Amino acid sequence: MSMPDDAMQRHRNTIKGTPRTTASGLPVEPLYADAGDIERLGLPGQHPFLRGVHPGMYRERAWTMRQYAGFGSAAETNARFRFLLAAGQTGLSTAFDLPTQMGYDPDHPLATAEVGRVGVSIVSLDDAHALFDGIPLDRVSTSMTINATAIVLLALYTAVGRAQGVSETALTGTIQNDILKEYAARGTWRFPPRPSLRIVTDIFAAAGERLPRFNPISVSGYHMREAGCTAAQEVGFTLANGIAYVAAACEAGLEVDRFAPRISFFFNAHNDVFEEVAKFRAARRMWAVLMKERFGAKDPRSCMLRFHTQTAGSTLTARQPLTNVVRVAYQALAAVLGGTQSLHTNSWDEALTLPSEDAARLALRTQQVLECESGVTATVDPLGGAPFIEALTDALEAEAQGIIAAVDKLGGALAAIETGYVQREIQRAAFQHQRAVEAGRTRVVGVNCHEQAGDAAVPVFRIDPALAAERCETVKALRARRSQSTCDDALARLVAAAKGKERLFAPVLAAVEARATMGEICTALETVFGRHREVPVL
């Protein structure tokens, strides 16, 4: 038996799960590869993971269906969580409102108009308890889209786990904690980049010591793609940010194989099905090689690019909005063919409003049809080895490598963002796309072709207008109820820690347990770190 045959046999032996067939009964092997493929492309579950991070991929376990949800009060979002779990969702993903994301309490002048609108309003440990009420944190994993204030949310989550009797080692989930892309594309920052990077690293350290099953970061290309960049830029800028985080953690004295296995990623699933599949595959191969060669990672898990995917919100149209159901389905297909570990499918009404319950359920059903009916889970990396896909993967990789080299030349991702390079590149791509749509070179159904008058009205999902005032009252009552001296002491300790070199997670956890609010904790940190001021780039 030749070496590749041996490898193939050993690979097959490692794959669990039941034998699979097509809908008509033809057998489906777990992996298709000839000797040349194995040599050129490697095997799934092995460096450089081009064909997938696990040997058997969805044959053994489907991706996690993780719908991003959150609005209004903690109690309302808790009810939506329970609705989604009852509908068959397999993990939670929390959307926070903008004041929570930027560390302002509801009674702050910048916050009042935004309370509970794009996500749930979380101020204190009381809110966090209400958010996860009745949800067993040892069994449900939770993803939290939170960046500038990630350390506070991670502390709140840990404290809720503690109160539920769940040990820190049993908590699973992901905290986005990717501050660099906030400056580049997403905009929810609070502190300047350098102290923010320290917080990111402190979270790596805390997660490594206390929360071994928690992903302390989700390095995100999603938002840069939404802001308009291309597929190759999405990979290039995301991996460049990833390099910056790994380098910062190493500089802070963390050992690469201690934290790198828990680094996770988040990508966009856009319209061009094959380009997207190639993008996910290229990103996997690039990260594996980067971690091994640049950072000397020895643990294969340090080299695995595990990622969440969300379908592209920016491709949804306000015209003929039901057409979005179809866009989302094709994008979800691309994510699964590309080997995603978890997936959010957008609701069709999101170009117009927050998703309604019906629309959110249909989005989840879209994933369930893929898993249960389409047959795409039967074999690993079904498109791998196809000349078109491999050529696209190589081309994406080459272009993304060029982008990483350009960022390196500027001094790394932080410097590239501080000089506005990344922002300008994204904007240029966004403007070119707009021009292409307006010139008809890029076709968008319902917008510049196949247009139709008289779109059906979409029901608007409304946040209770009384919410902001109620939230202000709740915060006021909390401040009256708690032990002010305990709270003040905890905040003073946090400030002292921030002034020195102490790690920040433990003092933040102590502060949230003393019922300090999100706004108070961030204001305390701001006295040491300052507030980020954007230099608008046009």
Added chain:
Amino acid sequence: MSRKIRVLVAKAGLDGHDRGAKVVAAALRDAGMEVVYTGLHQTPEMIVAAALQEDVDVIGLSLHSGAHMVLFRRVLELMRERGLGQVLLTGGGVIPEEDAVVLQAEGVGRIFGPGTNTGALAAYINTEVELRRAQGGTP
């Protein structure tokens, strides 16, 4: 010859979605207008102060956060208080049609949703500003 149309493109509130605002700013510049972009996280007070300082003909607000009713109204109110009643307040983003209708009835100009052609937007601004200049006699 009348002066170039001056536009303030503004991001109000904590909303971080600036793709649309930046694309619009670049497109209006290409269409021959002078464009000032505020950057993110502006309060209504900051926006109206910038509009005064920059002596603009148009304020374009971009909002994707759902806070449009509060923030458009507050900007309009401040504009009237500060003597900018002549300036066109328009904008866009993720804003439901039924809300746009209400805002327009209160004195806000047209609200442009996702998928808007930037040429149509520039044409609208040109027409509106000409009309206002003819009525108000501003330069």
